[in-house]
Amino acid sequence: MEDLSAAGPGQNKTRGTGFRTRSERRKRAKLRKSRSGTETLQAVSAGQTQELETTVETLSVLTRTNTGLQYKKMKLENPPTLESELTSLPVTSWRRFARDLHDGHIEQICILSDVERMKCEAEELKQLVAEGVDALSAKSKKERFDEQSWDSLKSSPFYEVLREYRDVLPDDIPAELPQDKGVQHEIDLVPGTKYCVTRQWPLPR
Template identity: 75%
Template sequence: MIWMRFAKDLYDERIKQICILSDLERMKSEAEELRQLHAASTTESEDTRSAKTKKERFDGQSWDSLKASPFYDVLRKHKDVLRDEIPAETPQDKGIQHEIDLVPGTKYCVTRQWPLPRDQVKAIDDFFDSRRQAGQVRESKSPHSASMFCVKKPQGGWRIVHAYNKMNDATIPAQTPIP
């Protein structure tokens, strides 16, 4: 069940009761594994991580650093889809066009943009101006629209968030299983 539909059904009281079956011992062992994985992945301090630039983080994921990964052979086999440097332009058109199926009878999904603080507007404008100059985005011709806002990043700066609630509700989920 899709979580959004589940939340709506729960809110509309179409779901009266939830029963969660669990194995307490298995849950405890999985929680301990997660704690250990988290401890291993957070060996570098928050200060060190926030001080790294995007390029330094990108370089830290080089082919040499991935050799210990169990997925290294698969990654090397499909290396044509992975970049060796931070992309500055859109990838070449490979002739594959993506389409999203909408529920029949759906009108245009238009959400008005709500007012934002000036610093968020500046962050959004700067982001899209730089992407437009690099050729990564173009002016939209879509009749659909979604509001956007920004969330403060832990390292500083803004993360742009799009409110696609209306569009998600009008979208028919893909029936193709994810491999």
């Protein structure tokens, strides 16, 4: 049986070097997870420790909820900051995206939008609100009424029928409801119809 304690200096040096080499290989790439959930990559090189910390940003994002769209605070880990980083992201199919989103595998979503177009639309909406709802409504009613004139309805297939009942569709908007002409309306139901509720509504005077 060989006595290890009697080994020569060269054997001790080789054996000790082997143990140090394996230990360094185990330390060379080590992933450590802290209590806060932030993952830190610890790399040991030439006896120096280099740590790559995860960048976390808190943004105000627009999310869709059961009650509609709402803004809320969300923490994003390592969000892309450059155009090259955004365009170099891997591409996935919409089916896989929907499945992963439903299963909870996707935690962060970045939506690219045209900032200038959004600003223009916001300014237009702000201008419409500033003009006033009443003025805009009156203008829209006038335009719709002009579009429904007899000249504009000549191309309609129902033009002849409309001309036959032109007294029901006057050129000027009446200030009150038309007079009761004593016309009784009836609805013929298909024999065997069930759960039909009828009620006599009084005509306006």
